[in-house]
Amino acid sequence: MHEWSIAFMILDALEDLAKSEGLSNVHFVEVSYGSVMELDGSLLKEALTELSKGGSFESVEFSVVEEPTVFRCSRCGNEWEFSHELIEGDRKVLEEGVEESSVHFIPELAPALIKCPKCQSRDFQAIKGKGIRVSRLEGSR
Amino acid sequence: MNDFLGRWALKKASEFERVVIVASGKGGVGKSFVSSCLALTMADRGLSVGLLDLDLHGPSTTSFLGVGRVRASKEGLIPARRGEVEYMSLALLTEGTPLPFKGEDKWPLIYTMMAMTKWSANNLVVDMPPGTGDEFLWALRSFNRRKSKVLVVTTPSKASIEVVRRAINMIRDERFSLLGVVENMSYLSCGGEKVKPFGEVDYSNLGVRVIARIPMEPSVEEAIRSGDPPHKSSPELERAFNDLVEVIINVPGDSR
Ligand SMILES: Nc1ncnc2c1ncn2[C@@H]1O[C@H](COP(=O)(O)OP(=O)(O)OP(=O)(O)O)[C@@H](O)[C@H]1O
Ligand SMILES: [Mg+2]
Ligand SMILES: [Zn+2]
Numbered sequence: 001m002h003e004w005s006i007a008f009m010i011l012d013a014l015e016d017l018a019k020s021e022g023l024s025n026v027h028f029v030e031v032s033y034g035s036v037m038e039l040d041g042s043l044l045k046e047a048l049t050e051l052s053k054g055g056s057f058e059s060v061e062f063s064v065v066e067e068p069t070v071f072r073c074s075r076c077g078n079e080w081e082f083s084h085e086l087i088e089g090d091r092k093v094l095e096e097g098v099e100e101s102s103v104h105f106i107p108e109l110a111p112a113l114i115k116c117p118k119c120q121s122r123d124f125q126a127i128k129g130k131g132i133r134v135s136r137l138e139g140s141r
Numbered sequence: 142m143n144d145f146l147g148r149w150a151l152k153k154a155s156e157f158e159r160v161v162i163v164a165s166g167k168g169g170v171g172k173s174f175v176s177s178c179l180a181l182t183m184a185d186r187g188l189s190v191g192l193l194d195l196d197l198h199g200p201s202t203t204s205f206l207g208v209g210r211v212r213a214s215k216e217g218l219i220p221a222r223r224g225e226v227e228y229m230s231l232a233l234l235t236e237g238t239p240l241p242f243k244g245e246d247k248w249p250l251i252y253t254m255m256a257m258t259k260w261s262a263n264n265l266v267v268d269m270p271p272g273t274g275d276e277f278l279w280a281l282r283s284f285n286r287r288k289s290k291v292l293v294v295t296t297p298s299k300a301s302i303e304v305v306r307r308a309i310n311m312i313r314d315e316r317f318s319l320l321g322v323v324e325n326m327s328y329l330s331c332g333g334e335k336v337k338p339f340g341e342v343d344y345s346n347l348g349v350r351v352i353a354r355i356p357m358e359p360s361v362e363e364a365i366r367s368g369d370p371p372h373k374s375s376p377e378l379e380r381a382f383n384d385l386v387e388v389i390i391n392v393p394g395d396s397r
Contacts, residue, residue, distance in 0.1 A: 002257065005217040009256060012152075013145035089238035095213035102211070102234035105218055105257050108250035112231070112238045122241045131146070131249065 001095050003040055007047035014057055023139035028061050030136035034069035034129030036082045036107045041066055069129035075121035086114045107131055150252035151283055158263040160289035162280050166308030167301045168271030171325035172294050176268040177205035178372035182382040184225040191262035194230030196270040198240050203232040205371045216259040229258050247275040273311050281315045290320040297324055297339040309347060321352035329357050330377050353385040
């Protein structure tokens with residue numbers, strides 16, 4: 001659901017993003033997000049396509065890619081991939097009658113809701129799949 | 142190039158008509174109490190108001206407003222509500238877990254929270270943690286200078302004022318507007334008489350005016366425990382917050 005608000009933010013930034021890359025006539029945009037965000041990729045793609053209608057990115061092909069989020073523990077060096085079962089102590093957000101984890105909206109909450117599976121420390125960092133970004137932009141110069 | 146959440150957060154932060162940043166530098170002086178009561182009083186006065194709790198390590202506005210429910214819609218996170226006050230806090234998103242965020246992770250945490258939240262209020266009160274670290278810097282950098290002002294809370298103790306002085310100097314250096322100083326736990330009401338247990342304090346060399354003196358009201362704790370509106374713990378307290386709102390509404394431009 002909030003995939004729609006994310007799509008809106010991406011489209012709002014796209015023009016300046018293309019400009020900073022020296023691109024005009026953008027025809028392909030790839031968005032990558034970390035698995036910790038537990039987004040619905042196809043919904044995000046649908047939202048991007050739908051919201052871009054009637055604007056300057058109408059004919060763009062959007063691609064949405066999920067990257068596994070990998071954390072590294074600063075205490076014991078352990079590296080592990082995010083999985084939903086690791087979330088603990090979150091308060092739920094009610095999204096269309098369904099209870100969703102708060103980390104789904106704010107992935108930076110991870111250290112509050114996840115512990116290193118090996119040593120239980122919360123002193124860790126995401127080394128891959130941190131948040132969400134535009135990972136590829138194609139167009140003409 | 143990829144900072145679209147940060148960018149969106151800035152856009153949202155600048156949309157409020159009025160922002161009151163409640164800060165101090167000093168811990169435990171009543172910032173969360175003052176910001177919560179201020180928001181509640183503003184709502185009582187018919188203003189549409191939100192409260193953003195930016196205390197990332199020790200969010201505590203929920204002690205005064207209760208732990209409401211955050212919802213989500215197509216437009217993002219819908220803040221919890223206490224009466225007519227909308228509020229957002231990490232205490233609404235986590236149970237009693239530790240919140241060990243590191244410096245470089247704090248800005249993304251704050252701006253993602255800001256970007257994701259759909260406020261409907263025109264006025265925003267922001268509760269700051271103690272100190273003048275990332276949270277405070279983010280606020281000074283992000284809220285519109287023309288529409289935002291800092292309210293500095295202190296207790297009538299030299300130990301507090303010496304720290305508060307540093308915060309005030311920082312606000313000046315950042316060319317941000319100061320609304321004034323709120324002296325909290327200023328006095329006790331004993332049989333209609335004001336007793337100042339900490340004595341009279343001279344604020345003149347801070348170069349900032351004192352815009353409110355909030356009494357120390359023992360029944361606040363009772364209000365917290367029972368979930369009653371804290372800003373109405375006593376008629377005296379209610380009056381003090383009403384007067385403060387009056388000052389904020391009628392602010393005569395910059396008092397830098
Ligand atoms: N005027 C008052 N009368 C009675 N109790 C008060 C008053 N002001 C604050 N308190 C109480 O003092 C305690 C500290 O207040 P509060 O949590 O608002 O301080 P703070 O400055 O936000 O602290 P921190 O620096 O940890 O964020 C709380 O228990 C609060 O209920
Ligand atoms: Mg506080
Ligand atoms: Zn570990």
